[in-house]
Amino acid sequence: MELPVHRRRVSDVRRTDAVLLLVALVWGSSYLSAQTATAALPVLLVLFARYALSALACLGLVASRRGGARRWARDELRAGVPLGVTQAAVLVVETYGVAHTSAANAGLIISLTIVLTPLLDRGGHRGAPPAAFFAATGLCVLAVGLLMSGNGFHAPRLGDLLMLGAAVIRAGHVVLVGRLTAGRAVRPLQLTTVQTLVGTALFLPVAVLDLPTLVHADPATWAQLVYLALFCSVFAFLAQTWAVQRTSASRASLLLGTEPVWAVAVGVALGGDHLTALTGLGAALMVAGTYWGQAVERAHRAAPDPGPDPGPDPGPDPALPSPSLPPHTSSRISTHPLDKDSACPTAPTTAPPTTTLTGT
Numbered sequence: 001m002e003l004p005v006h007r008r009r010v011s012d013v014r015r016t017d018a019v020l021l022l023v024a025l026v027w028g029s030s031y032l033s034a035q036t037a038t039a040a041l042p043v044l045l046v047l048f049a050r051y052a053l054s055a056l057a058c059l060g061l062v063a064s065r066r067g068g069a070r071r072w073a074r075d076e077l078r079a080g081v082p083l084g085v086t087q088a089a090v091l092v093v094e095t096y097g098v099a100h101t102s103a104a105n106a107g108l109i110i111s112l113t114i115v116l117t118p119l120l121d122r123g124g125h126r127g128a129p130p131a132a133f134f135a136a137t138g139l140c141v142l143a144v145g146l147l148m149s150g151n152g153f154h155a156p157r158l159g160d161l162l163m164l165g166a167a168v169i170r171a172g173h174v175v176l177v178g179r180l181t182a183g184r185a186v187r188p189l190q191l192t193t194v195q196t197l198v199g200t201a202l203f204l205p206v207a208v209l210d211l212p213t214l215v216h217a218d219p220a221t222w223a224q225l226v227y228l229a230l231f232c233s234v235f236a237f238l239a240q241t242w243a244v245q246r247t248s249a250s251r252a253s254l255l256l257g258t259e260p261v262w263a264v265a266v267g268v269a270l271g272g273d274h275l276t277a278l279t280g281l282g283a284a285l286m287v288a289g290t291y292w293g294q295a296v297e298r299a300h301r302a303a304p305d306p307g308p309d310p311g312p313d314p315g316p317d318p319a320l321p322s323p324s325l326p327p328h329t330s331s332r333i334s335t336h337p338l339d340k341d342s343a344c345p346t347a348p349t350t351a352p353p354t355t356t357l358t359g360t
Contacts, residue, residue: 017247019239020247020252020255020256021258023243024262025262026236027232027256028261028262029262032103032266032270034228035271036221036224037228038099039099040220040221042213044203044210045214047092048203048214049207050091050225050233051196051229053226053229054233055193057229057230058234061234072193075181075184076187079184079186083191083194084199085198086173088203093162094162094163097162101157101158101160102159102271102273103271103273104267104273105267105273106163107260108260108263108283109160111167111259111290112140112167112286114257115136115137115140119171120175132292133293135292136289137293139285142289144160146281146285147283148160149279149282188241253294257290260283264283
């Protein structure tokens with residue numbers, strides 16, 4: 001018996017929400033997986049393996065396409081090469097940071113990307129963000145201080161500082177994704193594949209001497225590498241692409257924004273992380289500040305652009321015909337600072353250009 005239309009719609013919404021939450025969970029768990037892998041292998045070797053496995057998977061997906069869908073456009077190559085370099089820079093700093101701090105702290109501090117991205121992206125025409133956004137940013141900065149304090153105020157740990165640097169670099173990468181793909185017909189899978197190949201090429205020379213170590217790694221380490229490459233990268237990319245096309249930007253942003261919550265949960269439940277009173281307060285403030293900042297920035301972007309004052313309206317000129325406006329279309333890949341800047345970070349969306357969704 002066929003379900004009523006409204007029940008099918010509710011079922012579809014729940015399925016889409018579940019997929020987005022699963023993506024956020026997978027991304028949140030990636031910090032512990034990276035920490036575990038780097039405890040067994042050198043950081044640069046882990047990054048090479050993660051990129052190489054992701055590249056093989058992405059190439060396989062491209063090869064499975066038909067006809068022209070297998071080819072790369074010039075814009076995809078022009079954007080993919082520099083984005084592959086900046087993405088690799090994000091992962092180097094982030095992975096070294098994860099190796100020297102807790103998985104929970106790593107997931108929380110990297111979420112600063114949400115409030116840093118609008119501060120770096122000043123290419124629009126809406127001016128500075130409103131005062132409430134800077135208040136949310138200040139709340140996040142306070143949260144970082146509490147997270148770095150641990151059991152008491154002391155000099156920041158190296159890993160926390162590296163994660164802070166990774167958040168800044170990732171915000172710059174997100175801005176660059178928007179700049180290089182705006183107004184261009186760039187297909188996310190092709191762009192992602194170029195980035196994975198660039199990352200593989202960058203890490204191969206520094207990892208080649210350690211390849212025998214990789215070959216002889218134990219099954220548990222290989223499981224972490226496969227999880228990082230295929231689940232935290234390729235699967236999350238495809239799942240996010242599917243889900244974002246079936247929901248609103250705000251809803252998807254809210255669900256994907258639970259990533260730092262999952263990072264804390266996985267770190268505490270599986271990684272043995274411990275939240276003191278100060279770090280617990282920092283975690284709460286970080287989540288609250290990033291959600292607040294995200295909401296303020298989204299509302300600021302969605303507001304009509306007032307533009308320059310046109311002065312008094314002179315009314316229509318009878319000598320001129322009425323203009324006919326063409327329908328607006330956009331081929332831009334939008335970006336979201338919470339997306340994982342791993343091997344497959346960029347996802348498309350059919351939402352309007354105000355969407356903040358696009359990836360460690």
